[in-house]
Amino acid sequence: MKDDLFGATIGLTMTRRRLLGLGLMVTGAAAVNVVPGFLPVAAAQASVPPAAQKIADHFSSVKSMTGEFVQFGPKGEQTGGKFFLERPGKIRFNYDGANNFKVISDGQSVVLLNKKLQTSDLYPLSKTPLKLLLEDRIDLSGDRVKSVKEEEDLITIKLSDKQVFGNSTITMMFDPKTYELRQWTITDAQGKDTTVMIFNTKEGVSFAPDTFKIDYTANRELNVNKGMR
Template sequence: MKTQTDFAPTRRQVLGLGLVLAGAAAINVVPGFQLLAQAQAAVPPAAQKIADHFSSVKSMSGEFVQFGPKGEQTGGKFFLERPGKIRFNYDGSSNFRVISDGKSVVILNKKLNTSDLYPLSKTPLKLLLDDRIDLSGGRVKAVKEEDDLTTIQLSDKSVFGNARITMMFDPKSYELRQWTITDAQGKDTTVMIFNVKEGVSIPDDTFAIDYTANRELNTKTR
């Protein structure tokens, strides 16, 4: 297994942070979850309390560790600000950056001189970064309540096709601990966060995307 110090994530592995695009596989619910009927109107109380708390956190920063489908491991620091803004600074020589400015998400690899742009509205990150976490419309597929974790599984075909996001929260503080993105091929990428600080002040340029540079770079490389 590669370690944090020598693993440089590929574009596909970086997508596990929340840039899963539409696919053709069916949704598979994790065993042990309480299944929710598609037409069920009421959101489970535990899920709603967590969503309300998480929505109230307007900014946070901390560290993350990411585990890829084959056990690949890397990490770095992240910054989040609602609505729609997040930044992941990966450790290592690849100098990976994933940045959302509220409209788009860009994946930057300065070592390879690449810049890939995606609409935020078509990624699972949108569900994490909305001003209000919306659990209506059958998005909640399953809920599992344990003494040390409350796990919520979400899916929204209009946002990211047949992929799904599974989020794990502390049942007492309602704080987010980790999430797993399962792509349309059934491959998992998990992100764990720690040393998290809430209500932090983050400079606006942290989430800036240079659209001109992105356009020029991709024009040159065609």
Template sequence: MKNDLPAPGNFTPTRRRLLGLGVMVAGAAVLNVVPGFQLLASAQAAVPAAAQKIADHFSSVKTMSGEFVQFGPKGEQTGGKFFLERPGKIRFNYDGASNFRVISDGKSVVILNKKLNTSDLYPLSKTPLKLLLDDRIDLSGDRVKSVKEENDLTTIQLADKNVFGNSRITMMFDPKSYELRQWTITDAQGKDTTVMIFNVKEGVSFAADTFAIDYAANREINTNGSNR
């Protein structure tokens, strides 16, 4: 799988691209990370077969890695590398001096900022990121809020109000190759974070500690922080 997008330094998105395509990364309300998305018409009772086929293909990809460009709610742009292992595991290594990391180990999501020495921990099940990382992306039931099929893009929006409130995730796929191009997470306040991925490789292997979360260090950082 190879998505050829320009490197972060050369990428100059237009407002129409961001708003019209609807882009993002994970649990914006919780993670404060992920893209502006224009809500599509409600999905019909029967999800298009082509959409489920795309979702099944993406679900079959158990590991992948690549690079990403992320756009925040105010248009701020960052980039880095990502690593994904289904079910439930993902890691974002951001470029820059902050050494910013977002890691999910299948149960929890931690946001690390080593420069500021902060470590924020959340249940994966309470973020829209869970829907992206499920073992199988099931489009049945009322989790599907919209499906839009176009010649060059298939857009699927998922939400689960009982789990993470009014947040939602919008995934965009190539309708021919079934490759994931980008996703947007919209938080409860309607703010979007978009992640576009490129130079993607499938079927990759990872070191055993790639998705490890140091829970003891998290407790220590937050205990010391609360005593300041």
């Protein structure tokens, strides 16, 4: 259970590495294959399609959002719950199920919290692909863009930041008409995917001050106590 997070699912088997597995743990490599409909790396960097940048700009302009999500892990595991997003850097996932599992980013760190198992795993946000999703502005320039795929009903943008989290990537899928984010997939260094689909979303919402709060003292105490067992 402790080992699966974003990357698999709560209530089913999950690996901590996958939620930061959502995909978040990184390293690894992978050259982008040239797939029909995709711009290869060099072309994507040289000329980002205007529609893709417009969509990225629109999503960047969404400063707060809430809704429901369904998550699919690398082995087909499925779970769901509610999410809360506040740009820049803040997101919270409350997973359904008896484990009372939560993932919270306060803009600096990401914590994976399982109250039933009394585990609290902390990671720097800057070292996870979630950083690209939660930035104040999604910048498609430079070498972050791995590929852009335009279809009639979907625009797919694949991003990475090798200097920050190796060859893990985040692939975001948007509605080309409404510019709404539909889902994202985080691929880890081993090529394992964790996909999150969102729905029933509301934008421009306000949250309680403690929505994205991480209790760093409780985190330290849990991990100290765990080390003494």
